[in-house]
Amino acid sequence: MPTFVYMTRCDGCGYCVDICPSDIMHIDETYRRAFNIEPNFCWECYSCVKACPQNAIDVRGYADFAPLGHSVRTLREEDKGTISWKLKFRDGREKSFVSPIRTTPWGSIKPPGEYERPSPDALKSQELAHEPDALHVDKLPAMTSKRGAV
Amino acid sequence: MIDINPFAVLSDTVSPALMQTFVALMAALVAAGTVFDLLHKKSARYFFQNARRNRGDRVLDTGEKAALAAKTVVVDWLAAGEFCNARRRLAHLLTMYGFLAYAISTVVMVFAYPTPDTQTPALWPMAWHLGAFLICAGGIWFWFFIRVDVSAEGHSPFRVVRADLFVLSLLANAALALIWSWLQWSGSEWTNVALGLYLFSAMVLFGSVPWSKFSHMFYKPAAAYRKRVEDANGSRANLPAPADAASTLGSARTPPSHY
Numbered sequence: 576m577p578t579f580v581y582m583t584r585c586d587g588c589g590y591c592v593d594i595c596p597s598d599i600m601h602i603d604e605t606y607r608r609a610f611n612i613e614p615n616f617c618w619e620c621y622s623c624v625k626a627c628p629q630n631a632i633d634v635r636g637y638a639d640f641a642p643l644g645h646s647v648r649t650l651r652e653e654d655k656g657t658i659s660w661k662l663k664f665r666d667g668r669e670k671s672f673v674s675p676i677r678t679t680p681w682g683s684i685k686p687p688g689e690y691e692r693p694s695p696d697a698l699k700s701q702e703l704a705h706e707p708d709a710l711h712v713d714k715l716p717a718m719t720s721k722r723g724a725v
Numbered sequence: 726m727i728d729i730n731p732f733a734v735l736s737d738t739v740s741p742a743l744m745q746t747f748v749a750l751m752a753a754l755v756a757a758g759t760v761f762d763l764l765h766k767k768s769a770r771y772f773f774q775n776a777r778r779n780r781g782d783r784v785l786d787t788g789e790k791a792a793l794a795a796k797t798v799v800v801d802w803l804a805a806g807e808f809c810n811a812r813r814r815l816a817h818l819l820t821m822y823g824f825l826a827y828a829i830s831t832v833v834m835v836f837a838y839p840t841p842d843t844q845t846p847a848l849w850p851m852a853w854h855l856g857a858f859l860i861c862a863g864g865i866w867f868w869f870f871i872r873v874d875v876s877a878e879g880h881s882p883f884r885v886v887r888a889d890l891f892v893l894s895l896l897a898n899a900a901l902a903l904i905w906s907w908l909q910w911s912g913s914e915w916t917n918v919a920l921g922l923y924l925f926s927a928m929v930l931f932g933s934v935p936w937s938k939f940s941h942m943f944y945k946p947a948a949a950y951r952k953r954v955e956d957a958n959g960s961r962a963n964l965p966a967p968a969d970a971a972s973t974l975g976s977a978r979t980p981p982s983h984y
Contacts, residue, residue: 581962583772583948588810589877593981602873604886607938628809628978630964650965654972659965673968681977 576634577614578623584631585609591623591632625651625658651676726910727854730845732834734909735920741839747924748835751931758934759943765935768944776951781958793953801949810980816867820895821942823859826852827899854906860899864892879984891937894930901926 578600580591585608591600592609599613600623609632611617624632634647650659656677662670690705697704707715732744763769785793800806805821808814830853838845874880874888885893905919934940955962 583775583944584952584962586807586809586813587873588808588813589873589981590978592873592877593983602878602888604888607873607888629807630962633963646963648963648965650967652968652970652972653976653978654974655968655970656974657968657970659968661963661965663963671965673965673970677974680974 576619576636577617578611578619578632578634579614580609580611581631581633582606582608584629585627586629586631588628590626590628594622594626596620596622621649625649653681726907728847728850729906729910730834730838730850731853731906731909732831733838733841733843733845736840741835744835744839747927748832751927754931755934755939758932759940762935762940772947772951776954779955779958779960779962781955781960783958785954785958789957790954793957794950797946797950797953801953802946807945807949809978810871813867813871816863816871819859819863820867821863823856823861823863823899824895825856827856827860827902830856854903857899857902860895861903864896864899868892868896877981877984887936888938890933891930891939891941894926894933894937898923898926898930 587602587607587609589602589609592602594600597613597616597618597620599611599616600609601612602608603610609623619634621634624634630648630650636645644663645665646661646663648661648663650661651657652659653676656675657673658676659673660671664670687704693704701717702715707713732741735744805814805817808817830849834845834849834853837843838849868889869882870876872882874884874886875882901919901923905916905923908916908919930937930939952962
């Protein structure tokens with residue numbers, strides 16, 4: 576189900592180019608509008624569909640299993656922290672639902688780059704980065720050997 | 726320099742009728758190029774097909790349609806409200822108002838004040854020079870910093886593709902207009918060279934409509950109006966309705982430049 580772009584809505588802002596994890600959303604050299612350079616490599620993650628501020632990107636089902644007017648469209652409203660979905664089935668049924676992007680204000684979560692660099696010794700630990708502090712616990716249970724090493 | 730009508734000075738060597746014919750020819754090229762583009766790309770057919778597909782569950786009356794058209798003109802066209810990026814919007818406004826001032830003052834000066842016999846009000850040459858300057862300011866800002874090829878794709882600002890035909894020819898035309906006017910004012914022997922380049926860039930700008938983005942100035946307002954109609958008639962191009970939630974988190978959009 577590769578993405579495609581409505582040319583009349585796209586304003587060539589580049590958000591889809593920026594976010595595509597497959598690096599297949601690019602800017603056309605003739606019209607300076609976004610397009611999917613390799614539909615076969617699109618894994619339908621909907622990142623570009625949600626990121627597009629003009630709602631210019633849609634997803635097309637392959638003709639052998641999803642023809643006849645179905646659609647799955649989303650509306651991302653970051654000020655509300657919501658992504659609304661509208662599913663339209665081939666038999667005319669429609670389903671709509673809203674899911675949260677997040678529940679905390681933007682910028683309230685520390686990005687990984689702002690944490691202190693871990694020491695080389697930390698690589699030998701069973702704990703993952705910033706554990707146990709990031710989980711708000713004092714200590715995590717760990718396997719110990721007979722020799723007592725952690 | 727900026728309060729002198731360069732076309733009136735030029736009338737010493739080139740007849741006003743020839744200048745007027747050239748301007749009329751450029752306007753005809755834009756009209757013909759846009760119609761050809763419309764037919765060749767089937768844009769109008771797509772536009773009306775899409776309108777039929779997205780009729781929605783509400784029929785808009787004439788008053789509502791007029792209100793939407795007025796909103797489109799004021800918000801989407803005159804204020805370039807469709808842009809989500811404030812820098813792009815500002816650069817577009819600079820270029821757009823610059824072009825309007827430049828084009829309108831060209832027509833007025835060439836047709837109404839073509840010779841020194843009819844005194845040109847200072848407003849028109851000043852609008853012409855200021856317009857050309859605004860085009861250069863907005864265009865250069867867009868070209869080097871805002872253009873998506875540079876800002877999001879990470880390409881060099883000096884990489885040129887066909888999509889650049891419009892902005893490059895517009896920039897060249899405005900810059901050459903200023904250069905020609907300055908050389909003419911200073912009495913340089915290079916004036917005619919600059920004039921030749923200025924006319925050539927005008928022919929490229931107005932003659933390349935089927936291959937450039939020139940006609941976006943006619944299509945975009947139509948597409949913006951259509952978008953407003955689809956929101957109002959309930960079809961919303963199949964998009965979900967806005968969520969019933971309060972705006973509490975603010976916007977976290979950062980510029981798309983993580984290449």
